[in-house]
Amino acid sequence: MAAEMKCVGVVGGGQMGSGIAQLAAMNGLDVWLMDADQDALSRATAAISSSVNRFVSKGLLSKEVGEDAMRRLRLTSNLEDLRSADIIVEAIVESEDVKKKLFKDLDAIAKSSAILASNTSSISITRLASATQRPTQVIGMHFMNPPPVMKLVEIIRGADTSEETFLATKSLAERFGKTTVCSQDYAGFIVNRILMPMINEAFHTLYTGVATKEDIDSGMRHGTNHPMGPLELADLIGLDVCLSIMRVLQEGLGDSKYAPCPLLVQYVDAGRLGRKRGLGVYDYR
Ligand code: CAA
Ligand code: NAD
Numbered sequence: 001m002a003a004e005m006k007c008v009g010v011v012g013g014g015q016m017g018s019g020i021a022q023l024a025a026m027n028g029l030d031v032w033l034m035d036a037d038q039d040a041l042s043r044a045t046a047a048i049s050s051s052v053n054r055f056v057s058k059g060l061l062s063k064e065v066g067e068d069a070m071r072r073l074r075l076t077s078n079l080e081d082l083r084s085a086d087i088i089v090e091a092i093v094e095s096e097d098v099k100k101k102l103f104k105d106l107d108a109i110a111k112s113s114a115i116l117a118s119n120t121s122s123i124s125i126t127r128l129a130s131a132t133q134r135p136t137q138v139i140g141m142h143f144m145n146p147p148p149v150m151k152l153v154e155i156i157r158g159a160d161t162s163e164e165t166f167l168a169t170k171s172l173a174e175r176f177g178k179t180t181v182c183s184q185d186y187a188g189f190i191v192n193r194i195l196m197p198m199i200n201e202a203f204h205t206l207y208t209g210v211a212t213k214e215d216i217d218s219g220m221r222h223g224t225n226h227p228m229g230p231l232e233l234a235d236l237i238g239l240d241v242c243l244s245i246m247r248v249l250q251e252g253l254g255d256s257k258y259a260p261c262p263l264l265v266q267y268v269d270a271g272r273l274g275r276k277r278g279l280g281v282y283d284y285r
Contacts, residue, residue, distance in 0.1 A: 005172060006030060009085030009110075011102060013037075013044035013075070015238075015276065016119055017091035019147030022048045023176045025069035026061060026148075032082045033075050041075045048073065051148050083109050087172065089141055091119040094244040099123060100131040107132035115165055117141035121241060122188045122196075122248040125158035135160035139169050142189065143178075145237060153178040158185050187252025188245060196245045199237075202230035203261035206281075213281050234264075235280035243268045 008024040010017045013035035021033040021044070035041050052069055055061035061069075074081070082088055088106055092098060099118065106116050116138045118128055129138035140156025153173035157166055166182075173180045183189040188196060205216050217229020226233075234242050243260055250258040267273075267280065274280030 005086040005168075007032070007085045009034065009082030009088035011035075011079070011082070011088065011090045011106070012092035012119075013040045014091065015047075015145060016143060016147060017089075018044035018047050019051070019145070020089050020091060020119065020143055021073060022051055022069070022148055023143075025072040026052065026055070026065065027176055028068075029072065031073050032085060033073060034077065034079055034082055035075075036077060038077060041077065045073075045075065051146075055148070079105060080109050082106070083111060085110065085114055087115040087117060087169070089117045089119055094121055094123065094241050094248075096123050096127065099128055103128050103131040103138070107134060113137075115139060115168060117169060119143055121192050122245040122252075124187070124252070125156050125161070125185045129158045129160060136162040137165050139165050140183075140185070140189070141169050141173065142191070144191070151177075151179050152191070153180050154183055154189055154191055155180050156183045156185055156189050188249045192245050193249065196242060196249060197258065199230045199234050199242055200246055200258075200261050200264065202234070203264045206231065207261055207263040231281040235274035235282055235284075238274045238276055239264060239268050239280050240273050 007030040009032045010021040011034045013033050017033065021031045025031045033044060049070065052066045056063055056066040088110055090099060090102055092102060099120065103116060110116060116132060118125060118140055119142055120140060125138060125140040129135035132138055135158060138158055139161050142154040142156060144150035144152050155170055170180050181190060202216050205211060206213055213231050217232050220226050220229045243264055246258055246260040271277060272279045275284055278285045
Protein backbone atom coordinates (compact mmCIF):
# COMPACT_ATOMS: atom_id res chain seq x y z
CA MET A 1 0.00 0.00 0.00
CA ALA A 2 2.52 2.63 1.13
CA ALA A 3 4.91 1.04 -1.36
CA GLU A 4 2.45 2.05 -4.08
CA MET A 5 2.39 5.65 -2.88
CA LYS A 6 4.43 7.93 -5.10
CA CYS A 7 3.47 11.43 -4.08
CA VAL A 8 2.83 13.02 -0.70
CA GLY A 9 1.20 16.41 -0.21
CA VAL A 10 1.90 18.36 2.97
CA VAL A 11 -0.08 21.45 3.97
CA GLY A 12 1.64 23.81 6.41
CA GLY A 13 5.37 24.37 6.12
CA GLY A 14 6.09 25.19 9.78
CA GLN A 15 8.26 23.12 12.08
CA MET A 16 6.11 19.97 11.71
CA GLY A 17 5.09 20.21 8.04
CA SER A 18 8.65 20.88 6.87
CA GLY A 19 9.90 17.86 8.84
CA ILE A 20 7.16 15.59 7.45
CA ALA A 21 7.91 16.75 3.89
CA GLN A 22 11.59 16.03 4.51
CA LEU A 23 10.87 12.49 5.72
CA ALA A 24 8.78 11.75 2.65
CA ALA A 25 11.44 13.12 0.27
CA MET A 26 14.26 11.24 2.03
CA ASN A 27 12.25 8.04 1.61
CA GLY A 28 11.90 8.34 -2.16
CA LEU A 29 8.51 10.00 -2.48
CA ASP A 30 7.73 13.06 -4.54
CA VAL A 31 6.53 15.86 -2.30
CA TRP A 32 4.40 18.95 -2.70
CA LEU A 33 4.72 21.23 0.34
CA MET A 34 2.07 23.96 0.47
CA ASP A 35 1.96 26.96 2.79
CA ALA A 36 -0.15 30.08 2.55
CA ASP A 37 2.87 32.15 3.63
CA GLN A 38 5.84 32.54 1.22
CA ASP A 39 8.22 33.35 4.08
CA ALA A 40 7.26 30.07 5.75
CA LEU A 41 8.17 28.22 2.53
CA SER A 42 11.59 29.91 2.45
CA ARG A 43 12.20 28.99 6.10
CA ALA A 44 11.04 25.42 5.37
CA THR A 45 13.54 25.03 2.50
CA ALA A 46 16.38 26.25 4.72
CA ALA A 47 15.35 23.96 7.62
CA ILE A 48 15.01 20.90 5.37
CA SER A 49 18.32 21.52 3.64
CA SER A 50 20.12 21.96 6.96
CA SER A 51 18.55 18.83 8.46
CA VAL A 52 19.29 16.70 5.37
CA ASN A 53 22.91 17.92 5.54
CA ARG A 54 23.07 16.84 9.21
CA PHE A 55 21.99 13.31 8.23
CA VAL A 56 24.51 13.23 5.37
CA SER A 57 27.41 14.57 7.45
CA LYS A 58 26.72 11.92 10.13
CA GLY A 59 26.72 9.17 7.48
CA LEU A 60 23.05 8.32 8.13
CA LEU A 61 22.13 9.25 4.56
CA SER A 62 24.21 9.06 1.40
CA LYS A 63 25.01 12.31 -0.41
CA GLU A 64 23.09 11.02 -3.46
CA VAL A 65 19.93 10.27 -1.46
CA GLY A 66 20.23 13.67 0.22
CA GLU A 67 20.46 15.41 -3.18
CA ASP A 68 17.63 13.27 -4.54
CA ALA A 69 15.48 14.27 -1.55
CA MET A 70 16.01 17.98 -2.25
CA ARG A 71 15.08 17.41 -5.93
CA ARG A 72 11.87 15.60 -4.97
CA LEU A 73 10.65 18.54 -2.94
CA ARG A 74 8.37 21.08 -4.61
CA LEU A 75 7.04 24.12 -2.78
CA THR A 76 3.81 25.92 -3.57
CA SER A 77 1.29 28.37 -2.20
CA ASN A 78 -1.44 26.89 -4.41
CA LEU A 79 -3.42 24.06 -2.78
CA GLU A 80 -4.47 22.70 -6.19
CA ASP A 81 -0.90 21.58 -6.87
CA LEU A 82 -1.55 18.77 -4.34
CA ARG A 83 -4.18 17.14 -6.56
CA SER A 84 -1.81 14.35 -7.70
CA ALA A 85 -0.90 13.30 -4.13
CA ASP A 86 -1.73 9.79 -2.88
CA ILE A 87 -1.88 11.09 0.69
CA ILE A 88 -2.10 14.65 1.99
CA VAL A 89 -0.87 15.34 5.52
CA GLU A 90 -2.16 18.53 7.06
CA ALA A 91 0.07 20.37 9.56
CA ILE A 92 -1.44 23.86 9.80
CA VAL A 93 -2.47 25.80 12.90
CA GLU A 94 -4.10 23.81 15.77
CA SER A 95 -7.62 25.20 15.29
CA GLU A 96 -10.63 23.02 14.58
CA ASP A 97 -12.43 25.62 12.47
CA VAL A 98 -9.40 26.38 10.29
CA LYS A 99 -8.60 22.67 9.85
CA LYS A 100 -12.23 21.84 8.96
CA LYS A 101 -12.23 24.46 6.22
CA LEU A 102 -8.98 23.02 4.88
CA PHE A 103 -10.35 19.45 4.91
CA LYS A 104 -13.39 20.63 2.93
CA ASP A 105 -11.08 22.27 0.37
CA LEU A 106 -8.79 19.23 0.25
CA ASP A 107 -11.76 16.95 -0.32
CA ALA A 108 -12.65 19.01 -3.37
CA ILE A 109 -9.19 18.98 -4.97
CA ALA A 110 -7.63 15.63 -3.93
CA LYS A 111 -8.01 12.58 -6.17
CA SER A 112 -10.82 10.27 -5.06
CA SER A 113 -8.46 7.54 -3.82
CA ALA A 114 -6.30 9.93 -1.74
CA ILE A 115 -6.03 9.66 2.03
CA LEU A 116 -6.45 12.91 3.98
CA ALA A 117 -4.38 12.79 7.17
CA SER A 118 -4.06 15.29 10.00
CA ASN A 119 -1.00 15.85 12.15
CA THR A 120 -3.24 17.42 14.79
CA SER A 121 -1.99 17.18 18.38
CA SER A 122 -5.42 16.82 19.92
CA ILE A 123 -8.40 17.68 17.72
CA SER A 124 -11.09 15.08 16.90
CA ILE A 125 -10.36 13.23 13.66
CA THR A 126 -14.04 12.27 13.47
CA ARG A 127 -15.05 15.93 13.39
CA LEU A 128 -12.39 16.82 10.78
CA ALA A 129 -13.62 13.87 8.68
CA SER A 130 -17.18 15.20 8.90
CA ALA A 131 -16.09 18.19 6.78
CA THR A 132 -15.41 15.79 3.87
CA GLN A 133 -17.35 13.35 1.70
CA ARG A 134 -14.72 10.65 2.35
CA PRO A 135 -14.68 9.99 6.14
CA THR A 136 -13.39 6.44 5.58
CA GLN A 137 -10.21 7.96 4.09
CA VAL A 138 -9.52 10.46 6.88
CA ILE A 139 -7.06 9.60 9.66
CA GLY A 140 -4.75 11.09 12.28
CA MET A 141 -1.03 10.73 11.47
CA HIS A 142 0.63 12.41 14.43
CA PHE A 143 4.39 12.95 14.16
CA MET A 144 6.49 14.08 17.11
CA ASN A 145 8.71 17.16 17.08
CA PRO A 146 11.27 17.16 15.46
CA PRO A 147 9.80 14.72 12.89
CA PRO A 148 13.10 13.75 11.22
CA VAL A 149 14.51 12.59 14.58
CA MET A 150 11.68 11.35 16.81
CA LYS A 151 10.83 7.67 16.45
CA LEU A 152 7.07 7.72 16.98
CA VAL A 153 4.04 8.25 14.79
CA GLU A 154 0.73 8.02 16.62
CA ILE A 155 -2.10 6.87 14.36
CA ILE A 156 -5.64 7.89 15.22
CA ARG A 157 -8.70 6.23 13.79
CA GLY A 158 -11.78 8.41 13.41
CA ALA A 159 -15.20 6.84 13.90
CA ASP A 160 -15.40 5.94 10.18
CA THR A 161 -11.73 5.40 9.26
CA SER A 162 -11.46 2.23 7.17
CA GLU A 163 -9.03 -0.62 7.87
CA GLU A 164 -7.49 -0.01 4.43
CA THR A 165 -6.76 3.65 5.30
CA PHE A 166 -5.34 2.62 8.66
CA LEU A 167 -3.03 -0.04 7.15
CA ALA A 168 -1.81 2.26 4.35
CA THR A 169 -1.00 5.04 6.83
CA LYS A 170 0.73 2.70 9.26
CA SER A 171 2.77 1.22 6.44
CA LEU A 172 3.80 4.71 5.24
CA ALA A 173 4.96 5.62 8.77
CA GLU A 174 6.97 2.37 8.84
CA ARG A 175 8.49 3.23 5.44
CA PHE A 176 9.70 6.44 7.13
CA GLY A 177 11.40 4.23 9.75
CA LYS A 178 8.94 5.10 12.52
CA THR A 179 7.42 3.05 15.32
CA THR A 180 3.64 3.40 15.39
CA VAL A 181 1.02 3.28 18.11
CA CYS A 182 -2.71 3.35 17.52
CA SER A 183 -5.12 5.53 19.50
CA GLN A 184 -8.86 5.86 19.58
CA ASP A 185 -10.21 9.30 18.81
CA TYR A 186 -10.39 11.03 22.20
CA ALA A 187 -8.96 14.46 23.02
CA GLY A 188 -5.16 14.46 23.08
CA PHE A 189 -4.95 10.79 22.03
CA ILE A 190 -2.17 8.99 23.95
CA VAL A 191 0.97 11.13 24.01
CA ASN A 192 -0.49 14.59 24.61
CA ARG A 193 -3.09 13.25 27.06
CA ILE A 194 -0.14 12.39 29.28
CA LEU A 195 2.54 14.90 28.24
CA MET A 196 0.53 18.16 28.24
CA PRO A 197 -0.80 17.92 31.83
CA MET A 198 2.85 17.44 32.86
CA ILE A 199 3.91 20.56 30.95
CA ASN A 200 0.92 22.47 32.37
CA GLU A 201 1.93 21.35 35.89
CA ALA A 202 5.45 22.63 35.24
CA PHE A 203 3.91 26.05 34.47
CA HIS A 204 1.93 25.86 37.75
CA THR A 205 5.16 24.98 39.57
CA LEU A 206 6.77 28.11 38.12
CA TYR A 207 3.62 30.26 38.57
CA THR A 208 3.29 29.43 42.27
CA GLY A 209 6.98 30.13 42.91
CA VAL A 210 7.95 26.60 43.91
CA ALA A 211 11.20 26.84 41.92
CA THR A 212 12.98 28.70 39.14
CA LYS A 213 12.50 27.66 35.52
CA GLU A 214 16.08 26.38 35.43
CA ASP A 215 15.57 24.19 38.51
CA ILE A 216 12.24 22.83 37.24
CA ASP A 217 13.88 21.80 33.95
CA SER A 218 17.07 20.53 35.55
CA GLY A 219 15.01 18.54 38.07
CA MET A 220 13.13 16.74 35.32
CA ARG A 221 16.18 16.32 33.06
CA HIS A 222 18.40 14.85 35.73
CA GLY A 223 15.74 13.37 38.00
CA THR A 224 13.79 11.49 35.35
CA ASN A 225 16.23 11.32 32.42
CA HIS A 226 14.01 13.34 30.09
CA PRO A 227 16.14 14.79 27.26
CA MET A 228 14.63 18.22 27.89
CA GLY A 229 12.88 19.76 30.88
CA PRO A 230 9.12 20.40 30.49
CA LEU A 231 9.48 24.19 30.11
CA GLU A 232 12.24 23.87 27.48
CA LEU A 233 10.08 21.32 25.72
CA ALA A 234 7.08 23.69 25.80
CA ASP A 235 9.30 26.31 24.12
CA LEU A 236 10.25 23.75 21.44
CA ILE A 237 6.64 22.71 20.82
CA GLY A 238 5.31 26.29 20.86
CA LEU A 239 3.36 27.74 23.80
CA ASP A 240 0.42 28.50 21.50
CA VAL A 241 0.27 24.83 20.51
CA CYS A 242 0.49 23.74 24.20
CA LEU A 243 -2.34 26.12 25.13
CA SER A 244 -4.57 24.95 22.26
CA ILE A 245 -4.02 21.33 23.31
CA MET A 246 -4.88 22.06 26.98
CA ARG A 247 -8.10 23.76 25.85
CA VAL A 248 -9.04 20.74 23.71
CA LEU A 249 -8.34 18.42 26.68
CA GLN A 250 -10.40 20.60 29.01
CA GLU A 251 -13.36 20.79 26.64
CA GLY A 252 -13.15 17.23 25.33
CA LEU A 253 -12.64 15.47 28.66
CA GLY A 254 -14.74 17.87 30.76
CA ASP A 255 -12.49 17.93 33.81
CA SER A 256 -11.18 21.13 35.43
CA LYS A 257 -7.84 19.42 36.05
CA TYR A 258 -7.05 20.22 32.40
CA ALA A 259 -7.55 24.00 32.82
CA PRO A 260 -4.52 25.78 31.34
CA CYS A 261 -2.23 27.46 33.85
CA PRO A 262 -2.79 31.27 33.90
CA LEU A 263 0.93 31.82 33.30
CA LEU A 264 0.82 29.75 30.09
CA VAL A 265 -2.19 31.81 28.95
CA GLN A 266 -0.42 35.07 29.79
CA TYR A 267 2.74 34.13 27.88
CA VAL A 268 0.70 33.33 24.78
CA ASP A 269 -1.27 36.58 25.15
CA ALA A 270 2.07 38.40 25.27
CA GLY A 271 3.28 36.69 22.07
CA ARG A 272 5.88 34.64 23.95
CA LEU A 273 5.33 31.57 21.81
CA GLY A 274 8.67 29.81 22.38
CA ARG A 275 11.71 29.19 20.19
CA LYS A 276 9.91 30.02 16.95
CA ARG A 277 9.45 33.63 18.18
CA GLY A 278 12.81 33.86 19.95
CA LEU A 279 11.05 34.24 23.32
CA GLY A 280 8.99 31.88 25.42
CA VAL A 281 9.75 30.70 28.93
CA TYR A 282 13.38 31.32 27.92
CA ASP A 283 14.92 34.08 25.83
CA TYR A 284 16.65 32.80 22.65
CA ARG A 285 17.47 36.20 21.15
N1 CAA B 1 17.39 17.09 11.78
C1 CAA B 1 18.37 16.16 11.84
N2 CAA B 1 18.98 15.80 12.97
C2 CAA B 1 18.62 16.42 14.10
C3 CAA B 1 17.62 17.42 14.11
C4 CAA B 1 16.98 17.74 12.90
N3 CAA B 1 15.99 18.64 12.80
N4 CAA B 1 17.45 17.86 15.39
C5 CAA B 1 18.32 17.17 16.15
N5 CAA B 1 19.02 16.30 15.38
C6 CAA B 1 19.98 15.32 15.83
C7 CAA B 1 21.33 15.90 16.09
O1 CAA B 1 22.14 15.90 14.95
C8 CAA B 1 21.88 14.96 17.16
O2 CAA B 1 22.31 13.73 16.63
P1 CAA B 1 23.55 12.94 17.31
O3 CAA B 1 23.12 12.60 18.71
O4 CAA B 1 23.67 11.73 16.41
O5 CAA B 1 24.68 13.87 17.24
C9 CAA B 1 20.67 14.63 17.97
O6 CAA B 1 19.54 14.81 17.10
C10 CAA B 1 20.57 15.49 19.18
O7 CAA B 1 20.58 16.81 18.71
P2 CAA B 1 21.32 17.99 19.45
O8 CAA B 1 22.65 17.55 19.92
O9 CAA B 1 21.23 19.18 18.55
O10 CAA B 1 20.49 18.09 20.73
P3 CAA B 1 19.26 18.97 21.06
O11 CAA B 1 19.15 19.03 22.50
O12 CAA B 1 19.28 20.24 20.30
O13 CAA B 1 17.91 18.23 20.58
C11 CAA B 1 16.22 16.70 20.51
C12 CAA B 1 17.63 17.17 20.13
C13 CAA B 1 15.95 15.55 19.55
C14 CAA B 1 15.17 17.78 20.27
C15 CAA B 1 16.19 16.19 22.02
O14 CAA B 1 16.48 17.23 22.90
C16 CAA B 1 14.86 15.60 22.40
O15 CAA B 1 14.58 14.44 22.14
N6 CAA B 1 14.00 16.41 23.07
C17 CAA B 1 12.65 15.97 23.41
C18 CAA B 1 11.78 16.09 22.19
C19 CAA B 1 10.38 15.63 22.45
O16 CAA B 1 9.98 15.20 23.53
N7 CAA B 1 9.56 15.73 21.39
C20 CAA B 1 8.17 15.37 21.46
C21 CAA B 1 7.38 16.59 21.81
S1 CAA B 1 5.65 16.22 21.94
C22 CAA B 1 5.13 16.26 20.36
O17 CAA B 1 5.85 16.45 19.42
C23 CAA B 1 3.67 16.04 20.16
C24 CAA B 1 2.82 17.23 20.11
O18 CAA B 1 1.74 17.11 19.50
C25 CAA B 1 3.13 18.50 20.78
P1 NAD C 1 3.76 26.20 12.92
O1 NAD C 1 3.12 27.44 13.46
O2 NAD C 1 5.23 26.03 13.03
O3 NAD C 1 3.39 26.04 11.36
C1 NAD C 1 2.08 26.13 10.84
C2 NAD C 1 2.19 26.56 9.37
O4 NAD C 1 0.90 26.43 8.77
C3 NAD C 1 2.63 28.02 9.21
O5 NAD C 1 3.75 28.08 8.34
C4 NAD C 1 1.42 28.72 8.57
O6 NAD C 1 1.79 29.69 7.63
C5 NAD C 1 0.72 27.55 7.88
N1 NAD C 1 -0.71 27.71 7.73
C6 NAD C 1 -1.61 28.12 8.69
N2 NAD C 1 -2.85 28.07 8.16
C7 NAD C 1 -2.74 27.62 6.87
C8 NAD C 1 -3.66 27.33 5.84
N3 NAD C 1 -4.97 27.49 6.03
N4 NAD C 1 -3.19 26.85 4.66
C9 NAD C 1 -1.87 26.67 4.47
N5 NAD C 1 -0.92 26.92 5.42
C10 NAD C 1 -1.37 27.39 6.60
O7 NAD C 1 3.00 24.99 13.59
P2 NAD C 1 3.56 23.52 13.95
O8 NAD C 1 4.20 23.56 15.27
O9 NAD C 1 4.28 23.01 12.75
O10 NAD C 1 2.18 22.73 14.14
C11 NAD C 1 1.39 22.35 13.03
C12 NAD C 1 0.41 21.27 13.45
O11 NAD C 1 1.14 20.14 13.96
C13 NAD C 1 -0.58 21.67 14.55
O12 NAD C 1 -1.79 21.01 14.33
C14 NAD C 1 0.12 21.15 15.81
O13 NAD C 1 -0.79 20.91 16.86
C15 NAD C 1 0.71 19.85 15.29
N6 NAD C 1 1.86 19.34 16.03
C16 NAD C 1 2.77 20.23 16.56
C17 NAD C 1 3.86 19.74 17.25
C18 NAD C 1 4.88 20.67 17.83
O14 NAD C 1 5.69 20.22 18.65
N7 NAD C 1 4.89 21.93 17.46
C19 NAD C 1 4.04 18.35 17.39
C20 NAD C 1 3.11 17.48 16.81
C21 NAD C 1 2.01 18.01 16.14
